[in-house]
Amino acid sequence: MPISTAPVDNVVDRIENAGPLDPVVKAVKSVVTALLKPQAVRDALHGVWLGHPLHPVLTDVPIGTWSAAAILDAVPGTGPAASTLIAIGCASAVPTAVSGWADWSQLHPPQQRVGLVHAAANVTGLGLYTASLLARAKGHTLRGKALAYAGFGAVMAGGYLGGHLVFRQAAGTNHVADTLDLFPSGWQEIGRFDDLPDGAPTKRTVEGVDLLVVRRGQHVDVLTNRCSHLSGPLSDGSFTVEGGQGCIVCPWHGSTFRLADGAVVHGPTTSPQLRFETRVVNGALEVRLPA
Ligand code: FES
Structure with a gap:
């Protein structure tokens, strides 16, 4: 400081x-x-x-x-x-x-x-x-x-x-509010789909912005990796199911986000994670900011 x-x-x-x-x-x-x-x-x-x-x-x-x-x-x-x-x-x-x-x-x-x-x-x-x-x-x-x-x-x-x-000290603020400004526009390739671990959270990075990638079979969810609460690394967190929906639990204070839309399921955070659009082109996974 x-x-x-x-x-x-x-x-x-x-x-x-x-x-x-x-x-x-x-x-x-x-x-x-x-x-x-x-x-x-x-x-x-x-x-x-x-x-x-x-x-x-x-x-x-x-x-x-x-x-x-x-x-x-x-x-x-x-x-x-x-x-x-x-x-x-x-x-x-x-x-x-x-x-x-x-x-x-x-x-x-x-x-x-x-x-x-x-x-x-x-x-x-x-x-x-x-x-x-x-x-x-x-x-x-x-x-x-x-x-x-x-x-x-x-x-x-x-x-x-x-x-x-x-x-x-940024307590209570949304720590991922700048993702929309930092992430490049358009589709961005983040690696081969088949190389992603199945069922385990992993991290990919695009121009300095870390992404949480969770592949389950042929389905994949991509969120901002930095937790909106205090920037904890969600890729080090754990996968869980809440209300029948796949979620990621932050390893630092337990904030829980729904993978389908980044919504907050449990605090302490009250700010959702940004969820990226995804597509697979010739075996490569691409992401972009939501429209
Ligand atoms: S940094 Fe994720 S819950 Fe606190």
Whole structure:
């Protein structure tokens, strides 16, 4: 990771490389993994059903309500409305956090270190907002506002780290979105059909773009080889059957893609793999981008 000259980025770079956080990461990960064991629960929390990561969608509610409360707290006579918004934010923070932990448990160590501090900032914010609500309920309005503004600061710091995770460390992004731009146009020969192993995933490369090739008898499926989750090599993965359909399982975090169309069957990814068109010409297998 290149070292930025911005002071705040230098702080985040240090968090990325903070090895002393690793025992905490390991302990938290084991708890999260144990609690979120069922595949269906994990898929739901990742957002497989939505076709989009669920966590960033859910974050809109607590951030939106707490931001609105911060504005109302500066306006006289809006105490009950601000309290209502803060309470909604606190309630919505719980499912938001759970979906975030699910995603976090399937990241690389530098991402998990940043994610851990991101979560700590948000938990601090949630605690301060809860204390704010209690103070307001007892009639300590000024104290309640001070606690809420402190919570807002903590949540903004957490939000900054969440942005860093996505935009700098590429957690939650589609890692194969550039295939359409990189792959040459037209049919491309990738070898003799008969030379392909039958029933075993293998890799072919066209102008730097790796392809996953799975031949089963006279049928062949070709997908982008780099996993959309975090670029794991699908050709090192395993073939499986889900719902009567052939699928490939990523060797890194278990994302599962249907070979017939590249669709996501199981997360953590929510982005499908690109599936190439194929044809056999004089015994040679050719592929091209889908129309
Ligand atoms: S790289 Fe994470 S599931 Fe493939």
